[in-house]
Amino acid sequence: MESLHPQPVPVSMPAREASRPSLSRRLWRSVRTYPMLYVGGLIVLLLVIAAVFAPVLAPHNPDTQFQDIGLNAEGTPVGPNATFPFGTDSVGRDVLSRLLYGARVSLIVGIVSTLINLLLGVVIGLISGYFGGWVDNVLMRITDVILAFPVLLLSMALVAVVGPSLWTVLWVIGVVGWGTMARVVRGQVLALKEFEYVQAERALGASHGRIMFRVILPNLMGPVIVLSTLNVGANILTEAGLSFLGIGIQPPTPSWGNMIQEGIQTYTFAPWTMWFPGLALVLAVLGFNLLGDGLRDILDPHSATRR
């Protein structure tokens, strides 16, 4: 109501400025309120920087086999040192450089496959929840079918028949993993479509498309963003699992999953070949999980379930 009684501007403005905490203090308060959000965001940011600037940051070419300085006299990998900060692998390649390039694979697969999950899940969930009736029944049974297949197993089968490559992995995970998103979106739509502002649009003669995509969709963004963020982490793990099994990203292209696989041969005498790719993976997934949980605290405070 204050706005109805204009205050003498010159007097109130400086006073308000003074009482307002400084930017750094406000940031600090926000960091203390949402620590997960900021820690997660920082990890994800570092990951993006590592992926984008891999050619600049990598000390060596990820595919160069340093058979002279990169291997010991017995032909075993060299441990972490000044030239190779994270050591070398079984054929004398720099582990750090491969990790940085591996971040590209993880991020591209994680994010693009999530976008496909998102597109399919949101469209199917929206239509299902909005129209209800037999449409809902059919779409939800289809969702049940896709949810019955464990993502990794169905991806394994699909990749096996199509042939492994970055694009296959990306598409397969995208097409297989939309079930949870569709269910969550449908649940939200069922609640939202009863709200008065949605009813009002309908009374005004808005088309179904307009109501679904212009009225309901913007109100779904909270849970959808949270779920997508967590989904990126899950999809990164699926890609790593596929690559670990040898049916994902194919060597010599570095992926954290296939680096762990290659590390199995050397890890009894050169454990770093397996430790570092695993740590990178944990950190990346943790980053997205923290960010997702942190975003939920802000965007979707009522829901407490996950997966």
Place this chain on the structure above:
Amino acid sequence: MYAYIIRRLGSAVVVLFGISVVSFLLIYAIPADPARLIVGPKAPPSVVEGMRHQLGLDQPLPLQYIHYIWRLLHGDLGVSYSFNLPVLTMIGQRLWPTVELALGCWIAELIIGIPLGIYTARRARRMSDFILSALALIGISLPVFWLGLLLLYWFAFRVPIFPLGGFGGLRYLVLPSLTYGITGAAYYMRLLKSSMLEVMEQDYVRTARAKGAGESRVTWRHVVRNALIPVVTFGGIDFSYLLTGVILIESTFNWNGLGTLAYTAIQNIDIPVIMGTVLLVAVAVVVFNLIVDILYAVIDPRIRYS
């Protein structure tokens, strides 16, 4: 209640039908020609045609599907391309190790997750809750195959307490189960904690306190019992994640189960075996969830009417 069970059964049948369609399409609507795969790349076209006819691949797709379903209903999952054995026999040989591993993993999850959930709920917002919650987040983010390799390194190689992988007695089961237990327990812990915190706010808990019930009686009799309901539901959902974990763990620990079977089949592009395993797992997920839902309706009358 019967109406609910019948409705639930009906939808399960529809989903099973959908699963059969998906696995059928995967086998037949694939760029790779199964006939060509069986006879090898050098066989003359006439031989390939003969094999196509023998497999029924020259028939229209819907007819092929009917034959496929017919064979499925008779327990015929086809014959492995690479081993020339019935797929069902091959699955039968590998089933028990996988069931054993899955049970071990599930028990490990509950043994770690449930007590930690109760503990953190009672210590909410204290230091120990904060530390355990942070550890839980890390646990969720761990790749199960990598954790398995770490445990193998420390507890089988450096300090040889347990065998270096393989399938056998109880000693072989400890590390793989623990691997999954550590990564999966966090979900149970977090779920139970948030569910308990919610139940603690309920009026009946306050009533119990007002009537002079002790803290441990309130926790165990009133809070935990009611808070376990969402945990039971999650047990059903978890089944599918459990099977995913088992596939990766089998490969890490050289465990001769269904996951290894599917993995070997994928290496050989042995499509009947791949699809047989995928089909079996999907059917298991549907049946398991059906059982959980029905048990649930029997236990909790509120579910039936929603």
